Each structure stands twice: as C-alpha cells, then as structure tokens.
Amino acid sequence: MADEQTTEEKAASSEPSIVVWLAILGVLTLIAGGTGAGLGLLITPEPAAVAEQEEDKAETEEEEKPEYSAGEQVTMLPPIITNLVSPRGTYIRLEGAVVFSSVPEGGTELLVSKITDDILSVLHTMTLAQIEGASGLQHLREDLSARAAIRSDGLAKEIVLHSLVVE
Incomplete structure (x- = not known):
C-alpha cells in the first residue's frame, strides 16, 4: 500500500x-x-x-485630363430611351452631351437630332451583355463618339455620357 x-x-x-x-x-x-x-x-x-x-x-x-479649347461647344442631348435586343423587355435610358470642336453652320439643333437618331439606332441593336462592365461602357462610349464624328463630318469631338440606366 x-x-x-x-x-x-x-x-x-x-x-x-x-x-x-x-x-x-x-x-x-x-x-x-x-x-x-x-x-x-x-x-x-x-x-x-x-x-x-x-x-x-x-x-x-x-x-x-483632356483640355478643351475656348472654341469648343458642349450641347446636351435629349434623353434617349429604347429597348435592347436581348434580354426581351429590357429598356435603356441614356443621357449625355456632345462636344463640338467648333460651332457648326446653321446651329447645333439639326446636327444634335441626327446624332440622337444615330445613337438610338445603335442602342436598339445592342444586347445587355455588350454594355456590361467598365469595358463595355468604354466600348459604347467610343462607338457613339465615332458615329457622332462620322455623322457631323468631324465636328463632334466626343460624346460625354452623364447617365446610363438599364431596366
């Protein structure tokens, strides 16, 4: 023990x-x-x-930063609303402005309406996948600026997007 x-x-x-x-x-x-x-x-x-x-x-x-000269003019675009090709029932609203390198002859109203019509036709043929993300938005802005320059014979320098809403 x-x-x-x-x-x-x-x-x-x-x-x-x-x-x-x-x-x-x-x-x-x-x-x-x-x-x-x-x-x-x-x-x-x-x-x-x-x-x-x-x-x-x-x-x-x-x-x-891009610098604009004194001779350039910024003109607001009317709001553009249209439907997208895909997906069905999806609408897009775009608000922006056009920067003109110089004041066009006869004013900007006719030219802005032509550019607006061109933007409307471009947006109507797009799908949601094409404008998704930062790169999609950049491509859209570049495409719209190129079309505006073509439509205005080089007077439109660029398109500035203020808002883009997809519903």
Whole structure:
C-alpha cells in the first residue's frame, strides 16, 4: 500500500501543473504577437513615401485630363430611351452631351437630332451583355463618339455620357 502511494505521488509530481501550461501558453502568445507586430512594422511603408506616391499620382492624373479649347461647344442631348435586343423587355435610358470642336453652320439643333437618331439606332441593336462592365461602357462610349464624328463630318469631338440606366 505504501508502494502505491509513492507511485501515485511520483506520477502526480511528474505531470506539469496547469499553471506551467498557462505560463507556456502566455509566453508563446507574446512571442507570436511580437513577431506579428514586427512584421507589420516592416511591411508598412513610411508616411513620406506614401505622400510622394500620392503626389506623383495626382500629377499624372492632371496630365491625362483632356483640355478643351475656348472654341469648343458642349450641347446636351435629349434623353434617349429604347429597348435592347436581348434580354426581351429590357429598356435603356441614356443621357449625355456632345462636344463640338467648333460651332457648326446653321446651329447645333439639326446636327444634335441626327446624332440622337444615330445613337438610338445603335442602342436598339445592342444586347445587355455588350454594355456590361467598365469595358463595355468604354466600348459604347467610343462607338457613339465615332458615329457622332462620322455623322457631323468631324465636328463632334466626343460624346460625354452623364447617365446610363438599364431596366
């Protein structure tokens, strides 16, 4: 019986207590937290470098902006509403403006109505998949600008889209 008690005492004393396990867990947690904080500080760029990048980005954006001359004229288009080919029952509403490089002879009313009619016929033949996403919108804008330039014999510089709603 005495032998049993001594073996139980030896077994109990050889197992680490819960306090030791909690201490080990705490030390490992501190090491992991310190490592994460150190890596975070190494990865984060310095504020001066970020400010320089933002200034460079602002300068390039200013250079890319198109500049219009004083002789150019912006004329609003009437809202254009039509249905799309696919899917059935889908309608599109487009609002925009035409930028003319110079004032056309006889005013802009007749030319704007011809451009509006041309845009209406283009939109009527399109599907929703053709105008989805940023690239689809860019292609639509380029197509409409090219058609307006052809219709106006080069007087229309571009079409500016204000809103495009598909229902």
